[in-house]
Amino acid sequence: MGANEELLARRHQAVVRGVSYATPLFADRALNSEVWDVEGKRYVDFAGGIAVLNTGHCHPHVVAAIRAQLDRFTHTCFQVLQYEPYVRLTERLNAIAPISGPAKSILLTTGAEATENAIKIARAATGRSGIIAFTGAFHGRTALANAMTGKVMPYKKHFGPPLPGIWHAPFPIAGSGVSVEDTLSYINFIFKADIDASQVAAIIIEPVQGEGGFHQAPPELMSGLRRLCDTHGIVLIADEVQTGFGRTGKMFAMEHYDVQPDVICVAKSLAGGMPLSGVIGRAAIMDAAEPGGLGGTYGGNPLACAAALAVLDVFEQDKLLDRANAIGARLRAAISKFSRANTLVPISEPRGPGAMIAFDILKQRGSHEPDAEMTKRVTRVAYENGLILLSCGVTASTIRILVPLTASDEIVDEGLAILEKCLAA
Numbered sequence: 001m002g003a004n005e006e007l008l009a010r011r012h013q014a015v016v017r018g019v020s021y022a023t024p025l026f027a028d029r030a031l032n033s034e035v036w037d038v039e040g041k042r043y044v045d046f047a048g049g050i051a052v053l054n055t056g057h058c059h060p061h062v063v064a065a066i067r068a069q070l071d072r073f074t075h076t077c078f079q080v081l082q083y084e085p086y087v088r089l090t091e092r093l094n095a096i097a098p099i100s101g102p103a104k105s106i107l108l109t110t111g112a113e114a115t116e117n118a119i120k121i122a123r124a125a126t127g128r129s130g131i132i133a134f135t136g137a138f139h140g141r142t143a144l145a146n147a148m149t150g151k152v153m154p155y156k157k158h159f160g161p162p163l164p165g166i167w168h169a170p171f172p173i174a175g176s177g178v179s180v181e182d183t184l185s186y187i188n189f190i191f192k193a194d195i196d197a198s199q200v201a202a203i204i205i206e207p208v209q210g211e212g213g214f215h216q217a218p219p220e221l222m223s224g225l226r227r228l229c230d231t232h233g234i235v236l237i238a239d240e241v242q243t244g245f246g247r248t249g250k251m252f253a254m255e256h257y258d259v260q261p262d263v264i265c266v267a268k269s270l271a272g273g274m275p276l277s278g279v280i281g282r283a284a285i286m287d288a289a290e291p292g293g294l295g296g297t298y299g300g301n302p303l304a305c306a307a308a309l310a311v312l313d314v315f316e317q318d319k320l321l322d323r324a325n326a327i328g329a330r331l332r333a334a335i336s337k338f339s340r341a342n343t344l345v346p347i348s349e350p351r352g353p354g355a356m357i358a359f360d361i362l363k364q365r366g367s368h369e370p371d372a373e374m375t376k377r378v379t380r381v382a383y384e385n386g387l388i389l390l391s392c393g394v395t396a397s398t399i400r401i402l403v404p405l406t407a408s409d410e411i412v413d414e415g416l417a418i419l420e421k422c423l424a425a
Contacts, residue, residue, distance in 0.1 A: 003038040022047070022390055023383040030057035033407035035388060044415040047388045048402040051210070051242045051356075054269035054324075055314050056406035062272040065310035069303050076302070078107070079295050085305035092312055093280050097264055098254045102283035107276060107300030111241035111267035112140025114277040115204065117294055118263050119144060121279065122202035122235035125288035130200040132187060134171040136212030136394050139204065139239055148204060151211065151394060167194055173215045175368045180220045187228060197232035202263075207253035210242035213393035214351060214358030214400055219257055226259040235285060237263045241277070242356075245269040246315055246405055249325040249354025256353060272311045276304035320405045327412055328355040331401055334416045335359050344423040345374055347399075358400040360393070370397030381425050387418040 007026045028038045033056055035043045048054065055062060069085065078086050090105040097103055108114055123129055133139065137150040147162035149155050150171070156162065169186045170178045191197045203225055208216045229236040238261035243253035247269065254261055262285055267277030275298070279286070314320065335350040335357065346365040350357050361378060363369040375397045382389040392398050403412060 007038065022379065023388060025383065025388070032056040032058070033404045033411045041386065043383075043386050043388050044403075044411060044418065045388045046382075046401050046403045046415050046419075047390045048269075048404050049273065050268070050390065051247055051402045052268045052273055054246050054320065054405045055272045055311050056404035057273070059272055059310075059314060059406065061314050061317075062307050062310040065306040066274070066303050069306035072302070074301075074303055075298070077297055078300050079292075083302055083305075085302050085309060086300045089300075089305045089308050090278075092309070093266070093278060096251055096312075097280045098252050098260050099262070099264070099280065099282060100260060103280055104283045104286040105278050105280045106286070106294055107278045107305065108267075108296055109275050109277060109298050109301070110140070111265065111277050112142040112145040113296065113299070114241060114265035114267050114279050115139040115148065115237075115239055116142060116144045118204070118237050118239075118265050118279045118281075119148075119202060120294065121263065121281065121286060121289055122237065124290075124293070125235060125285040126201045126233065128199050128201040129165050130195045131166045132190065132200060132203045133166060133168050134183075134205055134209075135168050136171045136173070136209050136215070137168075137204075137206055137239075138209070138211035139206075139241075165195075171209065171212065171215065172218060172221060173213075180218050180224065183221060184224045184228070191232075197228075197234070200232065200234050202235040202237050203229060204237040204239055206239045206241075206243065207256070208243050208248060208352060208356055211392050213360075213395075213398040214356060216256075216351070216353060222254075222257045222259050229262070235262045237261060237265065239265045241265055241267040245311070246320050246324050247354060247356045247402070248352075249321060249328060251315070251321065253353065270311065271304045271308040272314075274301075274304035274307040276301065276308055314406075318406065323405050324355040327403065327405060327407065328353070328357055330409065330412055331355065331357045331403075331416070334420075338420060338423055344420065345378065346371075347423065355401075355403065355405060358392070358398050361397050361399060370395035372396040375399065378422050381422040382418060385418050385421060387415055387422070389419070389422075 026038045093105045094103040133148040135150040139145045139148040147166045150168045167190045172178045244266045263281035332350045346362040348360040350359045361375045363371045375391050
């Protein structure tokens with residue numbers, strides 16, 4: 001039995017079944033966009049820790065910042081003793097967020113904490129309780145976040161009824177038969193049939209659905225939601241947990257639109273692998289909660305704040321927004337070529353902004369019929385050939401690529417060559 005198999009056997013004995021894994025790979029070390037397992041096998045990382053590692057594994061500037069903070073202190077709890085890294089980071093986030101006017105931020109630990117606190121803030125600011133989310137959305141696995149998530153399997157099955165007061169509108173996806181007009185009409189239907197608009201606190205949306213399959217919200221949808229929110233006094237929340245920090249070629253995906261949200265949720269690549277999330281919003285909205293109503297023991301941990309400040313430095317110094325667009329163009333060109341090759345598994349054209357790229361595996365070329373089983377086979381063969389690859393989507397037939405933005409052209413091309421080999425197999 002090899003080291004990976006032995007650890008896998010131990011994992012089945014020690015870890016609950018509900019914690020699934022994409023590959024039977026036990027990592028030993030990693031650098032930038034490469035990972036080595038416990039047996040010394042090297043992998044090209046096209047997953048990036050599910051969009052956590054936009055600055056790559058162990059970026060030297062991020063590691064140095066964490067080490068420097070280690071020599072000062074590792075924890076005080078910001079609600080007990082405040083510290084400079086937390087304040088400096090919130091100042092920088094307020095300055096770069098696509099929110100006009102005064103902004104304020106709170107730092108937390110996980111993406112689910114960010115979405116849940118965004119809802120708490122919206123409810124405090126409006127005095128209302130209702131929430132509208134979208135089918136295919138993913139906002140986290142905790143109780144409220146899970147209730148907002150628009151996908152039953154595997155996130156809701158066996159966990160009992162979701163929290164009340166949340167309605168899902170259909171998300172408009174090309175080829176699904178749902179248009180932007182349909183989505184906006186459905187929300188107005190909710191206002192008539194389920195909850196009056198005057199009782200809705202927030203509409204929460206991912207600018208590009210992550211787990212839902214990398215489908216970008218059309219500009220007309222964002223404009224329509226902004227109009228609805230302005231008309232009825234509803235808070236518009238952008239969940240940028242997966243899109244945030246350069247993945248889409250802009251620091252925030254909302255910068256691709258002509259309208260602004262009231263509140264933004266961030267996490268994942270914010271701190272280069274350290275656990276950190278946050279909520280950024282209009283100051284008047286963010287100040288609605290009572291003192292002590294928000295926070296958490298580890299929220300805005302000083303090590304994570306130091307890492308996040310370094311991540312923002314790396315984006316500026318290494319011009320990672322330009323790099324995201326360059327990587328995205330490289331990925332799109334290759335995948336588009338794959339989609340036209342009769343010798344490969346049928347796939348769709350690539351989609352997604354910047355380096356947030358995905359494509360669907362299909363049962364027939366030119367159709368929209370998904371092939372979930374083939375998608376599993378492709379990700380398995382990728383692992384066997386040294387490529388870490390993730391699937392997603394409501395039909396479990398989407399391949400998503402989240403390679404670190406610090407990856408070289410050579411590494412990206414190597415990963416694409418393995419991907420082509422997997423699609424041929």
